[in-house]
Amino acid sequence: MTIVLPAARSSAEARLYVELQPCDCGEARFAPQVEVVALADGDLATRYHGTCPSCGAEREFLMRLPAEPGPATGSSYGGFSYGGPEPSQLIDPGQWLAAADRYADLVPADSAVLDPAQLRRATAALSRAVAALDEVRKFIPADADQVPVDAFTSDTGRRLHRREPDRFRRDRLTALRDTYAGLLHGDDTSNDRVDT
Numbered sequence: 001m002t003i004v005l006p007a008a009r010s011s012a013e014a015r016l017y018v019e020l021q022p023c024d025c026g027e028a029r030f031a032p033q034v035e036v037v038a039l040a041d042g043d044l045a046t047r048y049h050g051t052c053p054s055c056g057a058e059r060e061f062l063m064r065l066p067a068e069p070g071p072a073t074g075s076s077y078g079g080f081s082y083g084g085p086e087p088s089q090l091i092d093p094g095q096w097l098a099a100a101d102r103y104a105d106l107v108p109a110d111s112a113v114l115d116p117a118q119l120r121r122a123t124a125a126l127s128r129a130v131a132a133l134d135e136v137r138k139f140i141p142a143d144a145d146q147v148p149v150d151a152f153t154s155d156t157g158r159r160l161h162r163r164e165p166d167r168f169r170r171d172r173l174t175a176l177r178d179t180y181a182g183l184l185h186g187d188d189t190s191n192d193r194v195d196t
Helices: 011-019 093-105 116-137 155-163 170-185
Strands: 033-038 044-051 058-064
Touching: 011 044, 011 058, 093 116, 093 155, 116 170
Parallel strands: none
Antiparallel strands: 033 044, 044 058
């Protein structure tokens, strides 16, 4: 049985969702083919499909395309963003924060010794970390100071929230995001790695 997932707001969000879903055998690597398909109800979906490189299982993800693509918002660094102003329906705030951590970990502590190719990779990783933090903040209601507990829908998200609930406060998310954004701008005020 094929399950059709909610709409992905962008191809970047859809690709990250697929990356976050390991095969049943535990393999995280997956290089899917991508195509747009028509669903039985007439909607369009993006289909990610292929074979697990470890166990050979066929894998497939179908994500509806939004009826009307909204304007991309979020990180303005290099124009990279995961989606519009609404919170993701595919990825929960804990998964977004884990992704931001993973991208930030790819950035060497001393960028002064990077060659141009390494600097481009570090900049791309940091831009994605900033955009992922923007996504976490979209789950915080305007009248609240942290992500509500019911926003965590994945095992990864619930575990991270139970372990470190304070990381989902607006002030901490904003401070971390601003630090990463400052690094992208080359601010000298943040030479040390940030404690996430």
